[in-house]
Structures are given as C-alpha cells and as structure tokens.
Amino acid sequence: MNQTQMYKDPLFDLTDQVIVITGGGGVLPGALARGLAARGAKVALLNRTLAKATRVAAEIELQDGVALPLGCDVTDRTSLEQAARQVLDYFGQVDHLINGAGGNRPGAIAVQGQDFFDLPAGELRTVLDVNFTGALLASQVFGRHIAAQGQGSILNISSMAASQPLSRVVAYAAAKAAIDNFTRWLASTLAREISPDLRVNAIAPGFFIGEQNRALLLEDDGHVTPRGAAILQHTPMGRFGEPHDLLSTAIWLLSPGARFVTGVVVPVDGGFSAFSGV
Numbered sequence: 690m691n692q693t694q695m696y697k698d699p700l701f702d703l704t705d706q707v708i709v710i711t712g713g714g715g716v717l718p719g720a721l722a723r724g725l726a727a728r729g730a731k732v733a734l735l736n737r738t739l740a741k742a743t744r745v746a747a748e749i750e751l752q753d754g755v756a757l758p759l760g761c762d763v764t765d766r767t768s769l770e771q772a773a774r775q776v777l778d779y780f781g782q783v784d785h786l787i788n789g790a791g792g793n794r795p796g797a798i799a800v801q802g803q804d805f806f807d808l809p810a811g812e813l814r815t816v817l818d819v820n821f822t823g824a825l826l827a828s829q830v831f832g833r834h835i836a837a838q839g840q841g842s843i844l845n846i847s848s849m850a851a852s853q854p855l856s857r858v859v860a861y862a863a864a865k866a867a868i869d870n871f872t873r874w875l876a877s878t879l880a881r882e883i884s885p886d887l888r889v890n891a892i893a894p895g896f897f898i899g900e901q902n903r904a905l906l907l908e909d910d911g912h913v914t915p916r917g918a919a920i921l922q923h924t925p926m927g928r929f930g931e932p933h934d935l936l937s938t939a940i941w942l943l944s945p946g947a948r949f950v951t952g953v954v955v956p957v958d959g960g961f962s963a964f965s966g967v
C-alpha cells in the first residue's frame with residue numbers, strides 16, 4: 690500500500706472534509722492543520738492574530754493543500770458567527786471542529802502558594818474564557834451546522850492538568866478539567882438527542898514545547914528548567930512531545946474508523962498519565 694492509498698483507506702479517509710481549527714495559527718493546532726490538509730481535508734484556520742493563521746495557510750497552500758485563514762476571537766460569539774458565515778460561504782459545509790485555541794497567561798500563574806490569594810480576577814477569567822468558554826461557544830456556533838448535517842465530530846484539546854492538577858497553573862487546570870467534562874456532556878447530548886453520528890472527543894497532550902510554555906520548560910540556553918526536568922522524569926518515554934505526535938490520534942478520532950467512539954479523552958503523553966512516579 691503506498692502513502693496515497695493509505696490516506697484513501699475508508700476507515701481513515703478525510704478527503705474533502707471541511708475541518709474548522711480554532712487557534713489554527715498556533716504550534717499544536719497548526720501542526721494538526723498541516724497534517725490534516727496533507728491528507729486531503731480542507732481546513733479553516735481561526736486565530737486571534739490573523740497573521741499567524743495566514744502563515745500556516747500559506748505553508749499548506751505551498752503543498753497544494755486547501756486552507757482558509759480567518760481572524761477570530763473564540764471568546765466572542767459575534768466573532769465566531771462571522772467566521773462561520775465566512776467558512777460556509779467559502780466551503781459550503783462544516784464537517785468537524787477542532788477546539789485548539791487555548792493556553793495560559795503569566796499573570797494567572799501562582800509561582801508560590803501565597804500568590805494564589807492575589808491572582809488578579811481578570812487574568813484568571815481570561816484563562817478560563819479562552820480554554821473553556823471559547824471551546825463551548827465555538828461548539829455552539831459550528832456544532833449547529835455540523836448537527837444540521839446529521840454527522841460529523843468535535844475534537845477538544847485537553848491537558849495533563851485536567852485529571853491531576855499541575856502546580857501553579859490553577860485556572861488553566863480548572864478550565865481543562867471543564868473541557869473533559871464538557872466533552873462527555875456534549876458527546877452524550879448530541880448522540881442521544883440529535884444523531885448517533887455526531888461525536889465529541891478530546892486529545893490530552895502531554896508536554897510539548899509551545900510558545901506559551903517554552904519559558905516554563907526551557908532555559909534561554911535551551912537546557913531544561915527544573916520544572917521541565919521533573920516532567921521528563923515523570924514521562925516514561927523520557928522526552929517532550931513533537932507536534933506531529935498528535936496527528937494520528939486526531940485522524941483516528943475525526944475519521945469514519947472512530948464511528949463508535951464518542952466522549953473519550955485520549956492521552957498522547959509518552960506515558961505521563963500512566964506512571965505513578967514510583
């Protein structure tokens with residue numbers, strides 16, 4: 690079986706499927722966009738900073754893929770509605786949504802336990818909003834169109850922080866825990882009340898070097914920080930993830946091969962969540 694035949698395997702075929710990816714200009718969502726477009730999906734990249742989505746779209750088009758970059762703030766329903774109109778005008782349909790926008794903010798991190806009591810409400814709300822409310826609102830706006838088709842799926846991006854809170858990142862951990870709960874809630878609701886062919890799942894990435902966590906994991910000279918070293922020690926595979934490590938799980942969860950899979954959160958973490966530390 691050559692590579693093209695493999696992509697056309699009906700179990701994993703995403704050819705011409707329209708996939709909306711929020712945060713599509715970011716490191717992990719951008720890698721998913723490139724990989725999915727290389728397999729024939731048409732991707733709409735929604736990003737707060739349009740230039741970042743435009744850069745990823747240009748890379749995809751250079752490889753003969755199809756990508757539509759759009760500026761959009763996922764915490765603003767009006768902005769999402771406008772993006773949905775643009776996606777529908779351009780592609781005529783929406784088959785899947787990946788809720789990739791998210792991340793942390795330095796102002797919402799409790800470096801010492803005592804800091805917790807003074808973390809600014811605005812910073813905490815922003816982290817809760819982008820990581821949870823943004824995924825909820827995008828699922829309302831794009832989920833409506835997917836539901837109208839009677840089939841399709843939503844893929845959320847969770848975190849290791851969801852099931853076992855990580856130190857310091859209080860609002861981020863709470864928001865990702867909400868994502869896991871929402872994944873199960875929406876999966877149950879859509880399948881029972883609209884169509885069994887509507888699915889909702891999540892990927893929980895382990896630790897990947899991104900823009901936002903680089904300073905937490907790596908020193909300026911590239912050596913790992915004490916926090917980064919603690920993470921690697923707790924990761925049986927002993928390395929940080931590479932963005933393309935997420936791709937095959939995303940393909941599986943979006944594709945017809947996962948037609949009986951809904952409401953799951955799949956760790957892609959080098960064994961981090963499996964290891965007790967002893």
Ligand SMILES: NC(=O)c1ccc[n+]([C@@H]2O[C@H](COP(=O)([O-])OP(=O)(O)OC[C@H]3O[C@@H](n4cnc5c(N)ncnc54)[C@H](OP(=O)(O)O)[C@@H]3O)[C@@H](O)[C@H]2O)c1
Pocket residue numbers: 711712713714715716717718735736737738739741761762763764788789790791792793819823846847848849893894895896897898899900901902
């Ligand atoms: N890296 C990791 O180790 C890791 C681990 C577990 C989970 N995750 C999750 O994976 C996802 C992607 O993370 P990443 O590491 O790839 O980070 P990233 O490179 O910063 O990507 C996140 C993208 O989301 C966009 N974004 C932020 N707020 C937005 C908003 N309100 N509306 C629209 N777009 C917005 C950002 O655009 P702007 O720069 O313009 O704001 C950025 O392009 C996040 O949900 C993150 O929590 C990451």
